[in-house]
Amino acid sequence: MAAVELEGVVKTFGAVRALDGVDLTVEAGEVHGFLGPNGAGKSTAIRVLLGLLKADSGRATLLGGDPWGEAAELHRRIAYVPGDVALWPGLTGGEVIDVLARLRGGLDERRRAETIERFEFDPTKKCRTYSKGNRQKVALIAALASRAELYLLDEPTSGLDPLMEKEFQQAVLELKDEGATVLLSSHILAEAEALSDRISIIRAGQVVQSGSLAELRHLTRTTVIAETARSAAHLAEVDGVHHPRFVGARITFDVDSVHLDAAVQALAPLGVRSLSVHPPTLEELFLRQYGEEATA
Amino acid sequence: MSSPFTGTRHLVRLILRRDRWILPAWIVGLGGTITASALAVPSFYDTPEKVAGYAGAVGTSPVSHLMSGRQAGIDTLGGIVANEISQVAQLGICLMVMFLVVRHTRAEEESGRAELVRSTVVGRHAATLAALLYGVAAALVIGLVTTVSMLAVDLGLLGSVTYGAGLTLLGLCYVAITLVAVQVATSAREALGLAGAAIAVGYLVRGVGAMQDNALVWVSPFGWAQRMDAFGAEQWWPAVPVVLLTAALLGVAGWLTVHRDFAGGVLPARPGRPRASRFLGTPLGLTLRLQRGLLIGWAVGLTALGLLYGAVMPTIPDLVASNPDIAEVIGASPDVEQALTDAFLRYIFLFMAAASCGFVVTSVLRLRAEEESGRAELVLATGVRRTSWMAAAAVVAFAGVLLLTLLMGLGLAVGYAVGTGEWDRVVEHVGGQTSYLPGVLVVAALAVAVVGLWPRRSLLAWAVVAFVVVQVLLGETLRLPSWVDAVSPFSHLPEVPVEDFDPVPGLVELALAAGAVGWGLWAFRRRDVTTP
Ligand SMILES: Nc1ncnc2c1ncn2[C@@H]1O[C@H](COP(=O)(O)OP(=O)(O)O)[C@@H](O)[C@H]1O
Ligand SMILES: [Mg+2]
Secondary structure, three states: OOOEEEEEEEEEEOEEEEEEEEEEEEEOOOOOEEEEOOOOOOOHHHHHHHOOOOOOOEEEEEEOOOOOOOOOOOHEEEEOOOOOOOOOOOOEEHHHHHHHHHHHOOOOOHHHHHHHHHHHOOOEEEEEOOOOOHHHHHHHHHHHHOOEEEHHHHEOOOOOOOHHHHHHHHHHHHHHHOEEEEEEEEHHHHHHHHHOOOOEEOOOOOOEEEEOOOOOHHHHHEEEEEEEEEOOHHHHHHHHHHEEEEEEEEEEEOOOHHHHHHOOOOOOOOEEEEEEEEEEOOHHHHHHHHOOOOHO | OOOOOHHHHHHHHHHHHHHOOHHHHHHHHHHHHHHHHHHHHHOOHHHHHHHHHHHHHHHHHHHHHHOOOOOOOOOOOHHHHHHHHHHHHHHHHHHHHHHHHHHHHHHHHHHHHHHHHHHOOOOHHHHHHHHHHHHHHHHHHHHHHHHHHHHHHHOOOOHHHHHHHHHHHHHHHHHHHHHHHHHHHHOOOHHHHHHHHHHHHHHHHHHHHHHHHOHHHHHOOOHHHHHHOOOOOOOOOOHHHHHHHHHEEEHHHHHHHHOOOOOOOOOOOOOOOOOOOOHHHHHHHHHHHHHHHHHHHHHHHHHHHHHHHHHHHHHHHHHHHHHHHHHHHHOOOHHHHHHHHHHHHHHHHHHHHHHHHHHHHHHHHHHHHHHHHHHHHHHOOOOHHHHHHHHHHHHHHHHHHHHHHHHHHHHHHHHHHHHHHOOOOOOHHHHHOOOHHHHHHHHHHHHHHHHOHHHHHHHHHHHHHHHHHHHHHHHHHHOHHHHOOOOOOHOOOOOOOOOOOHHHHHHHHHHHHHHHHHHHHHHHHHHHHOOO
């Protein structure tokens, strides 16, 4: 049974159509990446799933139940981390972790202690003194410290430093090993790629792509920009290289991640003067996939 | 060139843009109330006999002195108008500048917006200066409106200008007090608490000083403003201490700005508990914990108010005895003393009940702050039902104001006992204060309904409080049409102790309150939770 199902869900705020017929399925036990640029409707979709917002039309199912009608019962089985965490300025981080976990229906003392240690978190400070990253840690620790069947994580790493992000990824993989389901929203492709079994891409309130990483392999190409002493024309023939463009001594091309090694081998003998390699941003992806339509 | 004040103009523009509704609402609400009173009063005193009657009755009334101070020229039409409006005008202008200044300093820092602004080119003192200019401008407008409406009924140029100037200076002084409070406090709420306490102290000290006719009035900005003696001798030198105090406070605020961290207070934050206490595991426990400070602040303030009023009550017979005028107007007998004391007590009950409306609405509207900040979302994504979450806030507001009511009554009784050594008024005072509680609960229930039904119009709940306060303080002055009085929950309750207690109206109001709460809960279950 699917843990999460949205079918043709529409949600409008006045003139803004935040969700425009969203279809989304998250199978039980998978880590599902929910990708989309800012303003695409990720948070709105998650809030509909939480029964905080009422969909105008369409059907939403959460763990087999109706998120609007049975919100409180369902919430005992899930954990949620919002994108921008606001806390009570007068309570300490430790107090908030306890409160949220207890209100959810239970606190696993061992997990609480472990996660606090893992995220190097000081629970004795008042929340008003925490940075965005630390506020996010509070919500993350509270979510991880109570066992849930489903974790709804809305851009949970946007305030974390790289070291903590690594810990976060490790924690998500452990949840998956325990058999939990994770819906992880992000606007960074690489993050979703590192953790997800399957990915759905949302854009302007509609899910435009959905599938396993292998199926979406074309989305995970790397962009390479190189300046070489000798002509790099023959790179166009290397397996996995797409859209080569030449401007003077500079070549720009996209390459499937599995063929990155071959492409770099081919570049090396040409006398590389400068080299930059980056994964495509979502915006670039959309430009590539949908051309002008995406920017409109 | 960048100075500590760079960017002030920019910030002022930003403030005016953000407050394009709030500022006009204050000016129309407060200025309109003042104007309406100024225009209404003269028609009731259209003969010299009526003016003399007012001077004899109200001008010698201890209640009037306590609430409005000793107004100069009370035997002239100008003095009467000034006396009638001064309670609302003085308290109103102080509350206005307090809310406006905190809103654009401390609250702004907390929202994080200020950080965004400050990362652009903005001088260190620009935010303080912008708030100062804004607060002073708002006070000036209210002062002007007051003067103009007094001129409109021909109360005399010098008197009208002096009165408006005194009012403006009082506002100016509290702008500076609020700016210091903002720097000392660790949060916007704390700043409001400190500045609010300063207003209460200034108002009460002046009242007691005026009632006992002693030098205490000279300790309070309220006293200074009043002793400019508009419509009397018209002296401007009391403006000097106001301006000096303001300047000194501004200096302190500026010094504190430099010596504290951004978004921090002067007092350093201490480490707290790493674990939550057992009580924090339920919506009710959490709400209680979050409103603990609010409740304690109000409890201290209102208990002190009760103590003070209780303590001055026994002096009423002496004041009557020492003043043959009163006896002349009302007739002298033990009954007169009793009637005066009863009238005093009734007014105090009503006044304190109206004041506690401020607590219930603040308390209930915390729900909106929770929603708008995103903290409600965090809680409502756990196993907490929406109705439990909202009901917890209603319970805290209702139970909290019950506690406040008992404390106010006890304060009266204890204050009275301190003055007389007689401890036999506890039941009378606690019971009397409680007889006005249903009116407060109706106001609280309406606030709950507003949160459920019209979440984006939560200011409506404050409009209800403003209406109740105007009805209580100015109902007789304005001679409001009877249907307006009929809307106020307090006008249906028996005027204890002047009238006998009758439980029926109170019970009906309780039922109405329960209905309004139910309506709010019902509506909240059906609407979107506001998310940031
Ligand atoms: N409460 C709201 N009122 C009005 N518009 C909203 C509200 N919440 C979201 N939106 C709009 O809906 C769209 C989707 O927002 P959101 O779901 O937050 O996107 P994401 O989380 O993908 O960045 C945006 O255009 C946003 O401005
Ligand atoms: Mg979002």
